[in-house]
Amino acid sequence: QSALTQPRSVSGSPGQSVTISCTGTSSDVGGYNYVSWYQQHPGKAPKFMIYDVNKRPSGVPDRFSGSKSDNTASLTISGLQAEDEADYYCCSYAGSYTWVFGGGTKLTVL
Amino acid sequence: EVQLLESGGGLVQPGGSLRLSCAASGFTFRSYDMTWVRQAPGKGLEWVSGISGSGGSTYYADSVKGRFTISRDNSKNTLYLQMNSLKTEDTALYYCAKRWSYYIDYWGQGTLVTVSS
Numbered sequence A: 001q002s003a004l005t006q007p008r009s010v011s012g013s014p015g016q017s018v019t020i021s022c023t024g025t026s027s028d029v030g031g032y033n034y035v036s037w038y039q040q041h042p043g044k045a046p047k048f049m050i051y052d053v054n055k056r057p058s059g060v061p062d063r064f065s066g067s068k069s070d071n072t073a074s075l076t077i078s079g080l081q082a083e084d085e086a087d088y089y090c091c092s093y094a095g096s097y098t099w100v101f102g103g104g105t106k107l108t109v110l
Numbered sequence B: 001e002v003q004l005l006e007s008g009g010g011l012v013q014p015g016g017s018l019r020l021s022c023a024a025s026g027f028t029f030r031s032y033d034m035t036w037v038r039q040a041p042g043k044g045l046e047w048v049s050g051i052s053g054s055g056g057s058t059y060y061a062d063s064v065k066g067r068f069t070i071s072r073d074n075s076k077n078t079l080y081l082q083m084n085s086l087k088t089e090d091t092a093l094y095y096c097a098k099r100w101s102y103y104i105d106y107w108g109q110g111t112l113v114t115v116s117s
Helices: none
Strands: A009-012 A017-022 A035-040 A047-050 A063-067 A074-079 A084-094 A100-101 A105-109 B002-006 B010-012 B019-024 B035-041 B047-049 B057-062 B068-074 B078-083 B092-100 B103-107 B112-115
Touching: A009 A017, A017 A084, A017 A105, A035 B057, A035 B068, A047 A063, A047 B103, A074 A084, A074 B047, A074 B092, A084 B035, A084 B047, A100 B019, A105 B103, B019 B035, B019 B092, B035 B068, B035 B078, B047 B078, B047 B092, B057 B068
Parallel strands: A009 A105, B010 B112
Antiparallel strands: A017 A074, A035 A047, A035 A084, A063 A074, A084 A100, A084 A105, B002 B019, B019 B078, B035 B047, B035 B092, B047 B057, B068 B078, B092 B103, B092 B112
């Protein structure tokens, strides 16, 4: 149950695109298409942003998209806005009704 | 509107016990699996434990197995986490969360547990 690997920080200017990677193993990210992403603003609870690798819950802007290749999942945010500045966490099902999160990535909008 | 309200956090000495509660509303509680996730100060999220809608199946992270017990009372729409033999590394904000399929779709605001002498 080791945490998934995410970059500690990424940054981009308003209007640009950024991509956050999330690397696991064949026992989690690579083994299941049950990858999700969460956005967390300081002092707030996480918010559900992406599920099934690339699907968006109702109300999440289509600027947010997800993908996966082998053991690495990615979250891409296009048309960056100031309000996107937050921490982002990936999460993968790891079998036997257990889950593993990534270490989190701080997104800075320059 | 889904609401999850945690309570029961506080300061406890190493080796001590604490029971967290989570009052749920806005959905048919018994129909959904529930989860506890924690976040140490300044750190990332860690899945801690899960329980089926009926309460008949429970699951734990290796880091808490044998020390923590998850349970639920569907007549009271309440989720619990009994934490025993607490360690300093258990210090964290504990979130109650509703599970939908293989995902967490709603989170509470969390209750802070501090383990310190």
